[in-house]
Amino acid sequence: MATDTKPRADVNRYLKNTVHDLLSLKGRTIVITGAARGLGLAFAFAIAEVGGNVAILDAADKPHEHFEKLQKDFDVKVNYYKSDVTNYEVLKATFDEIVKDFGRIDGLVTAAGICPDQPFLERAPDSVARCMNINVLGTYYAAQLAAAQMDKQEPTEFNPRGGSIVMIGSIAAYVASKGQATSDYCASKGAVVALAKALGVELAAKKIRVNSISPGYMATDMTLDLCDRMPWLGDIMQNEPPMRRMGDRTDLKVPVVYLLSDAAAYHTSDDILITGGIHAGRLM
Numbered sequence: 001m002a003t004d005t006k007p008r009a010d011v012n013r014y015l016k017n018t019v020h021d022l023l024s025l026k027g028r029t030i031v032i033t034g035a036a037r038g039l040g041l042a043f044a045f046a047i048a049e050v051g052g053n054v055a056i057l058d059a060a061d062k063p064h065e066h067f068e069k070l071q072k073d074f075d076v077k078v079n080y081y082k083s084d085v086t087n088y089e090v091l092k093a094t095f096d097e098i099v100k101d102f103g104r105i106d107g108l109v110t111a112a113g114i115c116p117d118q119p120f121l122e123r124a125p126d127s128v129a130r131c132m133n134i135n136v137l138g139t140y141y142a143a144q145l146a147a148a149q150m151d152k153q154e155p156t157e158f159n160p161r162g163g164s165i166v167m168i169g170s171i172a173a174y175v176a177s178k179g180q181a182t183s184d185y186c187a188s189k190g191a192v193v194a195l196a197k198a199l200g201v202e203l204a205a206k207k208i209r210v211n212s213i214s215p216g217y218m219a220t221d222m223t224l225d226l227c228d229r230m231p232w233l234g235d236i237m238q239n240e241p242p243m244r245r246m247g248d249r250t251d252l253k254v255p256v257v258y259l260l261s262d263a264a265a266y267h268t269s270d271d272i273l274i275t276g277g278i279h280a281g282r283l284m
């Protein structure tokens with residue numbers, strides 16, 4: 001393979017590209033899996049706030065009520081598709097429909113996931129397989145379908161640099177969760193983080209960047225409900241992080257936009273840990 005021997009960078013480009021411009025997703029289309037609610041829905045708002053069009057796909061019949069606000073408040077295109085990341089044929093048909101509706105795919109965020117909590121010795125094969133299918137294969141299939149479309153697209157004025165894929169991993173890829181028994185979830189998130197690294201390398205020549213974000217405990221309707229039902233778990237989630245609080249979805253909005261945007265043009269095969277410090281040590 002021929003390689004350039006001279007650096008090609010325009011050394012003065014930093015004078016022209018403002019931070020504001022670099023973080024813009026204006027004109028781009030981003031697909032988000034598992035965004036009917038939770039973290040994915042917050043990512044949809046973040047993307048719309050910087051001008052990106054959003055195609056949400058999820059297994060739920062209908063999205064959370066905030067979806068209406070998303071459609072109303074921003075001057076971008078927002079569509080909801082009921083689909084299933086574990087069923088390749090169904091998922092492919094959804095991606096085809098998205099390309100028909102939006103014309104292209106510039107970015108993908110994979111947030112569809114489940115987190116079974118049951119002791120390892122009691123986990124049934126079907127249930128383990130379901131977790132792996134959604135968390136790992138669902139991520140793999142969505143990335144493959146998005147990358148295939150990105151690879152076909154020509155650079156445009158609003159996206160001269162190619163595609164970006166952001167996979168949602170978890171702190172569980174690195175450390176076992178205190179107070180929870182989540183063996184298959186931890187294994188699945190380890191796979192997601194490894195997949196992002198491998199694809200970042202393999203797809204670099206196609207101008208597709210692939211990274212992951214690994215959040216710690218994040219407050220969503222689901223986790224707050226869990227904390228109400230199991231107060232001792234709420235105590236862990238609130239007090240175990242060195243920063244002594246759960247994360248808020250707001251804490252992930254800019255990191256997701258950053259990785260999708262040209263601000264991260266040289267950033268690939270990485271995992272960004274946003275955990276309030278748990279990955280470095282625990283206080284309780």
Ligand SMILES: NC(=O)c1ccc[n+]([C@@H]2O[C@H](COP(=O)([O-])OP(=O)(O)OC[C@H]3O[C@@H](n4cnc5c(N)ncnc54)[C@H](O)[C@@H]3O)[C@@H](O)[C@H]2O)c1
Pocket residue numbers: 033034035036037038039040057058059060083084085086110111112113114115134138168169170171214215216217218219220222223
């Ligand atoms: N909330 C946290 O504290 C936290 C922390 C670390 C990582 N994560 C990860 O972030 C992602 C989102 O988590 P969340 O807290 O928003 O959960 P959530 O349950 O609120 O959202 C997950 C979404 O995935 C969808 N989904 C499930 N199976 C699907 C399928 N087969 N096809 C399509 N969609 C499907 C669900 O319908 C749901 O809307 C997950 O991958 C989760 O593991 C969450």
